[in-house]
Amino acid sequence: MEKFVTFTGVVAGVDRANIDTDALIPKEHLKSIKRTGFGAALFSDWRYNDDGSDKPDFVLNKPETSGAEILVTRSNCGCGSSREHAVWAVVQYGFKAIIAPRQDEQPGFADIFNNNCSKNGLLTIELSDEQVDGIFQTLEKEPGVKAMIDLENEKVTLYASAGDQVYAFKANAAVRDKLLNGLDDIALTLQYDADITAFESKRAV
Amino acid sequence: MKKTLFDKIWDAHVVKELGDGEVLLYIDRHLVHEVTSPQAFEGLRLAGRKVRCPERTFATMDHNVPTDENRMNITDPIAKAQVDALSENCSSTSVTLFPLGDARQGVIHIIGPEQGIVLPGMTVVCGDSHTATHGAFGSIAFGIGTSEVEHVLATQTLRQKKPKNYKVEFTGALKPNVTAKDMVLKLISIIGTAGGTGCAFEFCGEAIRTLSMEGRLTICNMAIEAGARAGLVAPDQITFDYVASGDRVYAPKGEELETAIDGWKQFYTDEGASFDHELTIDVNELAPQVTWGTSPGMGVDVTGEVPALAAVAEYAPADVRAALDYMGLEPGMKMTDIQIETVFIGSCTNGRIEDLREAAEYMKGKKVANGVRMLVVPGSEAVRYQGEKERLDRIFVEAGAEWRYAGCSMCLAMNADKLADKERCASTSNRNFEGRQGKGGRTHLVSPKMAAAAAVAGHFVDIREEI
Numbered sequence: 001m002e003k004f005v006t007f008t009g010v011v012a013g014v015d016r017a018n019i020d021t022d023a024l025i026p027k028e029h030l031k032s033i034k035r036t037g038f039g040a041a042l043f044s045d046w047r048y049n050d051d052g053s054d055k056p057d058f059v060l061n062k063p064e065t066s067g068a069e070i071l072v073t074r075s076n077c078g079c080g081s082s083r084e085h086a087v088w089a090v091v092q093y094g095f096k097a098i099i100a101p102r103q104d105e106q107p108g109f110a111d112i113f114n115n116n117c118s119k120n121g122l123l124t125i126e127l128s129d130e131q132v133d134g135i136f137q138t139l140e141k142e143p144g145v146k147a148m149i150d151l152e153n154e155k156v157t158l159y160a161s162a163g164d165q166v167y168a169f170k171a172n173a174a175v176r177d178k179l180l181n182g183l184d185d186i187a188l189t190l191q192y193d194a195d196i197t198a199f200e201s202k203r204a205v
Numbered sequence: 206m207k208k209t210l211f212d213k214i215w216d217a218h219v220v221k222e223l224g225d226g227e228v229l230l231y232i233d234r235h236l237v238h239e240v241t242s243p244q245a246f247e248g249l250r251l252a253g254r255k256v257r258c259p260e261r262t263f264a265t266m267d268h269n270v271p272t273d274e275n276r277m278n279i280t281d282p283i284a285k286a287q288v289d290a291l292s293e294n295c296s297s298t299s300v301t302l303f304p305l306g307d308a309r310q311g312v313i314h315i316i317g318p319e320q321g322i323v324l325p326g327m328t329v330v331c332g333d334s335h336t337a338t339h340g341a342f343g344s345i346a347f348g349i350g351t352s353e354v355e356h357v358l359a360t361q362t363l364r365q366k367k368p369k370n371y372k373v374e375f376t377g378a379l380k381p382n383v384t385a386k387d388m389v390l391k392l393i394s395i396i397g398t399a400g401g402t403g404c405a406f407e408f409c410g411e412a413i414r415t416l417s418m419e420g421r422l423t424i425c426n427m428a429i430e431a432g433a434r435a436g437l438v439a440p441d442q443i444t445f446d447y448v449a450s451g452d453r454v455y456a457p458k459g460e461e462l463e464t465a466i467d468g469w470k471q472f473y474t475d476e477g478a479s480f481d482h483e484l485t486i487d488v489n490e491l492a493p494q495v496t497w498g499t500s501p502g503m504g505v506d507v508t509g510e511v512p513a514l515a516a517v518a519e520y521a522p523a524d525v526r527a528a529l530d531y532m533g534l535e536p537g538m539k540m541t542d543i544q545i546e547t548v549f550i551g552s553c554t555n556g557r558i559e560d561l562r563e564a565a566e567y568m569k570g571k572k573v574a575n576g577v578r579m580l581v582v583p584g585s586e587a588v589r590y591q592g593e594k595e596r597l598d599r600i601f602v603e604a605g606a607e608w609r610y611a612g613c614s615m616c617l618a619m620n621a622d623k624l625a626d627k628e629r630c631a632s633t634s635n636r637n638f639e640g641r642q643g644k645g646g647r648t649h650l651v652s653p654k655m656a657a658a659a660a661v662a663g664h665f666v667d668i669r670e671e672i
Contacts, residue, residue, distance in 0.1 A: 017524055018398055018500050022638040027619045031269060031283035033243035033290045035351075045640050074521075076399035079432065080638060081617075082334040083241060084350035107402040111368075111434050112334060112348055119352035173225050174364075185352070186252070189360045192221055192229055196257075196362055199220045199231055205260050 001121050003182035007096060008148040009069025011158070012059045013139040014043070019073050020080035021113060025089040038085055039092030060093070064144030071098045072135050075106050078113025087116040097123040097149045099156065101132035118175045119185065123151055125169045134165065151180060207478035209370045210439050211405045214345045214472065218328050220362055230365045233327040234339075235357050236313045237264035237300065239291040240619070241332030245355035246294040256298040257361045263322050264295050265303040267312045269619040272582050272609035277306055284620065298358075309454075311585020311611040314338040314553035318422060319587055321448060321456025325440040325469040330357055335553045335635065337428040341421035342448075343440035343472045345405070348429065369481035371404035371433065372474075375412035377489035382668045384563070385420030386555060386633070386652035388412065389427040390494035392486060394504040397519030401433030404482065407474060408438050412488045418447040419559035426554045427635050430501040439473040452587075493668050495540050496637050496650040498528035503637070507655065507667045511538045531639055532647050533627065541665050545649070547630040548579040548606075548660040549642070552616035555633035555653050556584025558591050564657040565597040567672065568604045574663030579606035580622060582614040606660070618643045631659040 029041035047058045054061040060068070071090065077100045078086065090098065098117070100108030108126035109117070117124050127135075138145055138160045148157040151171060158165040171179075178185070208216070220229040235258075242264070249256070256262060269284040270276060279285040288305065295302035303309040309320060314335050317323040323339045329346035330336060332354040339346035353363055375388055393400075406428050413421065421438045428436025438444075445466050448456050457465045492506035502519050505512065511529065513536045514522040529535065534543070550556075550564050561583065573579045581601045583589035589611055592598055598608040615622040616634035624630055624646025633656050637648035651659065658666045 016527070017521060020500075020636075020638045022617075022636070022641050026640055026644070027617050028644075030240055030619065031281070031287055033247070033286055035244045035247070045644060076402070076432070079398050080334065080636060082332060082348040082350055084244075084332075084352060087350070105402075106399055107432075110399070110432065111402055112350060116350035116352065119350065174223075174227050185364060186254070186356050186359050189229060189356065189362060189364060192362075193360075195221045195229070196231070196360060200258075200361070203231075205258075 001182045001184055004121055004123060004151050004179040006148065006150045006152065007069065008146055009096065010065055010067065011070040011072060011135070011139060011145055011147050012065040012068035013072040013136050014059060015074065015136055017074035018076045018079055021078055021083050021086035022080055024078065024086035025083065030083060030085050035088060036092065038089040039094065042089040042093045062143060067094060069094055069096050070147055070149060071095045072132065072139070073098065073100045074132070075101050075103065075108055077109050079110040082112045084116045086113065087120050087122055091120050091122050095122065097125055099125045099127060099132065099135065101129045102126040103129045118178065121179060123149065123179060125156060127167050127169060131167050138165070151176060207475040209474045209478045209480065210343060210407055210437055210472055211345065211370055214326055214328065215367060223364060226366050227364055228367065229362045230328060232330050232357050232361055232363060233261060234323055234329040235262045236317055236329065236331035236336065237262060237354070238268055238313050238331070238333060239266045239287040240268040241351050242294065242354055243287060243290045244351050245358055248355045249358055254359045256300060256358045259299040261361060262300045262358070264291060264300050265310050265313050265316060266291055266305050268613045268617065270305050270612045271620050272612045272614045272622060276610050308586050308590065311587065312553045312556060312613055314426065315556055315584030315588065318342065318418070319453070319585055321453025324448060324456065324465070325444060326472050330363065334429045335426050337434065337436050338422050338426040338553055340425040340428065340435050340437040341418060342444055343437055343469070345435055345437065347434040368434065369404045371401055371406050371482040372480040372484070373406050373408050374410035374485045375408065375488050376410050376485055377412055377487045378415070379412060379488050379491060380669060382654055382672055383491050383493055384652040384654060385416055385423040387491055387494045388488060389424045390496065390501070390504045390650060391491060393427065393431045393502045394494070395486070396431055396484065397502045398430060398500050399432040401428065401431040404433045406433045406436040408436055413438055414441065417559060418443060419557045422557065423554055427501070430635055440469050445469070493652060493655050495655065495665055497532065497534060497540065498525065499531050499637055499639050500528065501635065501637060501650060503528060504650065505540060507540050507665055509540055511536050511540070541667065543649070544664045545629050545631045545659050546577060547624060547628055548577060548656050549615040549630055549632040549634060550580070550653055550656050551582030551584060551614055552634040553584065554635040556582060556588065558588050560633065560653040561588065561592050561597050562595070564653040565600045567654055567657040568661070569600050571604055571661045573605035573660045577660055577663055579660045580609060580615060581606050582609040583611050585611045615642050617641060631656045631665065
């Protein structure tokens with residue numbers, strides 16, 4: 001996995017809650033046996049007409065936000081199917097981070113999706129409802145606005161014309177460490193091979 | 206220290222604490238299917254790694270396989286490539302595979318319990334969110350992504366943070382013809398599709414204790430639809446009898462089974478153990494449920510109506526509006542006035558023999574309404590075989606329904622079984638997302654009995670008044 005480095009990119013907003021992984025990548029795109037080539041299928045039902053042409057109103061088809069690197073959604077993003085293809089599609093489109101709101105018990109991201117993101121170097125950031133409202137208001141007024149994502153210092157800086165909006169966030173410490181250092185989970189776990197073998201010796205199949 | 210059922214199983218599987226709340230969790234059973242595994246096997250090969258425990262790994266083809274007469278001849282070249290890849294991957298790594306055409310092939314979450322692969326107290330994972338199903342045995346079972354599939358293949362472990370404990374108690378007794386499906390749809394409409402995020406449910410209470418294994422499997426199956434990766438039911442005599450019955454090739458037998466059952470009796474929540482969340486739902490007056498929207502939490506009593514935009518607890522009015530536009534519905538419409546064009550009975554939620562029996566019992570001597578297409582897709586070949594032995598297939602076919610071979614079929618429409626644009630379906634599956642059953646298709650989630658009744662009437666009916 002590549003190391004996550006601080007970057008500045010265009011922000012695109014999809015103003016919906018409960019964006020499920022069927023919406024991120026409909027099943028007709030799941031039949032590949034490869035890990036690549038999913039970027040064009042991201043949001044395909046919302047992004048393309050039946051004849052394959054672009055739906056001009058969809059955010060990723062607008063000139064200001066096409067090629068965005070930061071995605072903003074409402075809560076419970078990535079619910080539904082465990083398909084990692086959804087994360088591959090988001091990453092292969094070019095997104096490096098997703099921002100969604102957490103309010104009390106209402107999470108920004110569904111569990112399996114969040115986990116899958118961390119395995120693919122895609123940073124998920126939870127901000128408050130009010131903060132995400134603020135970002136959506138800025139996106140409305142200033143499509144194509146950019147933001148800087150700094151995982152090291154856990155901060156998002158939205159470069160709004162009225163002045164920078166800085167949002168602090170808290171990443172899961174283990175995930176942050178893995179992303180910043182580009183660590184491969186399997187290699188990390190295989191350091192404990194002896195522990196696994198010892199555990200196995202005590203249990204039947 | 207008092208422990209929950211979940212805590213007991215979790216603690217017994219911790220290989221090592223990794224710090225910051227993360228543990229290395231040992232995995233007893235890894236279930237594999239053709240759609241989420243090819244990239245994992247490829248990753249393993251590229252890194253020069255082996256499958257650590259092929260004897261703990263079981264595979265089948267279910268997601269994209271055809272369910273019609275010509276199923277052995279897959280015409281979709283990309284689907285065929287996935288099926289072929291799984292065959293090759295299993296044979297080169299010595300993983301047990303139940304391939305298309307095998308008498309034990311079927312939806313992975315149907316065959317796991319059926320073959321005795323999944324047993325109480327185990328940890329079970331699969332690259333599929335409906336792995337939660339297996340929690341019905343009193344096991345920790347959850348869905349994972351493909352990177353984690355590769356991790357389990359290589360290490361037989363997962364790096365995990367322990368979820369919170371969420372107790373869902375169902376009190377009271379169900380009215381006749383109200384089912385496990387209605388219980389879980391009701392739960393999701395109360396807490397929403399994110400209500401259980403970060404948690405493992407324990408389903409308990411009188412209404413769970415009296416449910417069959419099939420019913421418990423249905424409830425645990427949809428834990429993920431409420432946001433929880435896992436849902437568990439403490440094992441009891443019903444569980445033990447299920448394991449001991451039928452032709453469960455991989456389950457212990459005889460004395461070995463007796464010993465195993467003695468061990469399984471420790472899997473219950475200690476009196477006084479604490480939960481992070483608790484919810485009680487009384488089922489005495491529970492009505493059959495029907496969803497009206499594009500999220501499993503968008504459901505109402507069949508006697509109710511499509512709600513007003515601002516009247517849905519867990520959803521913003523704009524999301525309700527978007528759902529109704531997609532579904533072609535308006536607030537105030539009576540659920541029983543909604544006409545359907547297709548009925549799908551099957552899936553890992555409701556494709557077990559008991560589900561087909563319930564639907565067949567209602568269909569007997571009746572006809573599918575004019576203009577309605579009905580697909581009955583057994584969850585496994587073993588279910589199909591049993592159904593034919595009981596002549597359920599005759600009942601369905603004589604009523605005008607199609608009786609198919611096993612597979613995921615129209616639950617996610619990766620094969621040829623799908624809805625057309627705007628086609629409306631009463632479905633016993635688990636997700637009513639936009640496009641889930643085919644692009645533009647409109648899904649209403651219901652129980653098998655409700656689906657059968659809708660097939661006959663051509664619209665939703667209150668099954669309690671029908672029988």
